[in-house]
Amino acid sequence: MKYTGRRTSFELKIALAILNMNTSITEPHKRLISSSQLILCWRNAPKETFIETVESRIIGKNNHDRFMVLIQRSQEIEITHNSGEVEQILNGGQNRKQSILSIVRESRFQRLVKSSISAPSDLIREGLIRITHAPKDFGGHARLDDGNRAVVSYSSVPTPQKYTLYPIFFGTDRLLESQRSVKFGGFRSNDKVSYGVAQVSIPHIHKEGKLERPIFLSRILKDNPNKHIVVHAKTLLDLESWLESAKRKLTNVLNTNSSHKEGLLFIHGYNVDFEEALWRSAQLRHDLKFPGLMLCFSWASLGSTKGYPADEATVDWSASNLKEYLTNVTENLGLTALHIIAHSMGNRALLAVLENWENKPGATPISQIILAAPDVDAKRFRQFGRVFNSYEQVTLYASRNDRAIAASQLVHNYPRAGGANPPLVMDHLSTIDVSSAGKDMFGLGHSYVAEVSKVFRDLFYIVRYRHKPDQRAGIMKKEEGYWELT
Secondary structure: OOOOOOOOHHHHHHHHHHHHHHHHOOOHHHOOOOHHHHHHHHHHOOOOOHHHHHHHOOOOHHHHHHHHHHHHOHHHOEEOOOHHHHHHHHOOOOOOOOOHHHHHHOHHHHHHHHOOEEOOHHHHOOOOOOOOOOOOOOOEEEEEOOOOOEEEEEOOOOOOOOEEEEEEEEEEOEEEEEOOOOEEEEEEOOOOOEEEEEEEEEEOOOOOOOOOOOOHHHHHOOOOOOOOOEEEEEEEEOHHHHHHHHHHHHHHHHHHOOOOOEEEEEEOOOOOOHHHHHHHHHHHHHHOOOOOEEEEEEOOOOOOHHHHHHHHHHHHHHHHHHHHHHHHHHHHOOOOEEEEEEEOOHHHHHHHHHOOOOOOOOOOOEEEEEEEOOOOEHHHHHHHHHHHHHOOEEEEEEOOOOHHHHHHHHHHOOOEOOOOOOOOOOOOOEEEEOHHHOOOEOOOOOEHHHHOHHHHHHHHHHHHHOOOHHHOOOEEEOOOOOEEEO
């Protein structure tokens, strides 16, 4: 839910300080965050997450250092009587139809901002980004110009393409923050699902289950697709065009292998931003050697470790939007089967949809459902389990060593389905105890499926060949009725 009331005085102080900085900085790349982005965060970040949301959008270590200095010295900033009028504008109280960009460009707004606080000049003055060495990942040489900015020069010899490009057909209920660059942040849309296609590359040096990304400093410059998983392009489409594009892709698949006109849908968990959801989708498509259509539904997670309460509320809100997306996939694409992998908190939206799902005659059947480390109350999970017999196979991956699930259990005071103390045993459910694999699953302290080959190979035979547990090597059945990774 959007927070439309007053922010705290501390949040207002930081917002006004950043806006003041921006009025004196003429070069956009030197700003911690643009004024437009800051106002967007102000109006959309859930209560008490404004500071964390702004911090998550700041790129570069030096910029983060500058931001932390501002936070630490905030007691030196005093708010003036003009701050009330600026706050009213930030809240959108004067003209709700006026665009944010037009607001920040108004000279009157800039004058009000400059007179809204009193602070030491050295705290508000322009800062510089300094790079002291050349990053190694870009095939070029970095140096500092006279303005202490990084300048990168490249060799004139073309770099050979050493990666494979995959189309990811996504749906998202995130707020579209930039039409031009197709930028989706962590805020909710107005109950609208956006459809599009992203082109994501996997480098040839990729190791199964890994998510190759550059070191943090390199985000100031550019990803190298020969070494990193990279989103090359994102294209928004209306629903009709999206369906036509997906059907064309399936026609190409059908021409090469008529038995693999299938779809694989990935639904991410808590603390995942839009780009990361696309990275993981491409990684699964590549590592599972899945020949069909790769799909991704990205709900509006804040992408912040401190956003857990907000993500909990949002994932419940997202269920109806996921249902719309899933309905279009199963009724309008002509897939022979659809497999779904849901992770962590994303299981809540999926299970809420499946609990009342009706597979219409002629629609694509949902075949394999993989519930990876579900952050779902164990007893509520049992209630969802009443409909598991409607699907070909439902698999639960759980672990006693999953740190994120353990933390969630402490917060909620009740066992989670993704834990294994003991593993859940239910009719029409294949439970796999993967405690021996490690502590992680798909990142954020629980990425063992993506990073441990034994578990990943088990997933491979589920998705590619629909094997039951007794047909798969590497797991053994326990007397209690669940399966265990050997």
